[in-house]
Amino acid sequence: MSTETAPFEIDALELGPMENFVYLVRDRASARAAVVDPAWDVPAVLRRAEEKGARITDILLTHSHYDHINGISAILEACDARIHLLKSESRFWGRALERPTLHHGGDVIGLGETRIQVLHTPGHTPGSACYRLDGHLLTGDTLFVFGCGRCDLSGGDPEAMFATLKDLAERLPGDITIHPGHNYAEKSVSRMDEQREGNPFMHFRRRDDFVEYRMRYHDRHRDQPYHPVSRTDIEAIFGPQREG
Numbered sequence: 001m002s003t004e005t006a007p008f009e010i011d012a013l014e015l016g017p018m019e020n021f022v023y024l025v026r027d028r029a030s031a032r033a034a035v036v037d038p039a040w041d042v043p044a045v046l047r048r049a050e051e052k053g054a055r056i057t058d059i060l061l062t063h064s065h066y067d068h069i070n071g072i073s074a075i076l077e078a079c080d081a082r083i084h085l086l087k088s089e090s091r092f093w094g095r096a097l098e099r100p101t102l103h104h105g106g107d108v109i110g111l112g113e114t115r116i117q118v119l120h121t122p123g124h125t126p127g128s129a130c131y132r133l134d135g136h137l138l139t140g141d142t143l144f145v146f147g148c149g150r151c152d153l154s155g156g157d158p159e160a161m162f163a164t165l166k167d168l169a170e171r172l173p174g175d176i177t178i179h180p181g182h183n184y185a186e187k188s189v190s191r192m193d194e195q196r197e198g199n200p201f202m203h204f205r206r207r208d209d210f211v212e213y214r215m216r217y218h219d220r221h222r223d224q225p226y227h228p229v230s231r232t233d234i235e236a237i238f239g240p241q242r243e244g
């Protein structure tokens with residue numbers, strides 16, 4: 001679905017030295033906007049909001065890593081905005097935030113007429129979140145185009161990531177558009193059906209194989225930009241992937 005008919009518009013800004021995507025979600029009816037993962041170049045985000053005639057009222061955090069949050073103070077200096085994150089991520093992070101709204105998975109955030117559902121997607125960090133809007137999913141470092149977030153940093157859990165990606169692959173419609181937290185592929189967005197076909201992390205049915213691939217195999221064998229990997233390619237290395 002194109003955002004043209006939706007009550008909202010999603011703008012991506014690629015900012016900083018780590019190919020981060022900062023998103024601006026603007027509700028058309030109210031001109032309210034949410035910044036997802038404000039970082040690196042806040043003036044660029046503010047300029048984009050101004051060009052769009054949007055008023056930033058909310059900050060949505062997918063997780064608490066530095067490259068996704070280092071613009072929070074600058075945004076708060078410029079806008080009277082409320083910060084949203086999962087309670088479990090706030091606990092993991094341990095930072096005292098001004099005016100946070102702490103969520104649980106399944107909560108819905110209202111942005112004017114736009115409804116944003118909070119999904120708890122642990123694996124990269126304990127309280128990682130994806131944000132679902134009609135036809136769109138902002139995935140942070142949970143799901144990249146043909147990749148997924150690493151699980152070897154503090155709070156990472158590859159078994160949780162396995163369950164999270166299985167859940168997303170099974171429950172989300174094929175035509176939902178994925179908007180990742182980093183630009184690690186040749187294209188900046190993808191659809192869930194394309195990820196089911198070509199994201200190597202979605203081909204595993206055996207959890208132990210997934211853990212081995214995420215924790216040891218992947219980074220030694222794959223470079224950016226990430227290209228599609230077929231199930232056949234994965235099965236050639238790890239054997240047939242059946243439930244179990």
Ligand SMILES: [Fe+2]
Nearest residue numbers: 063065124141
């Ligand atoms: Fe991260």
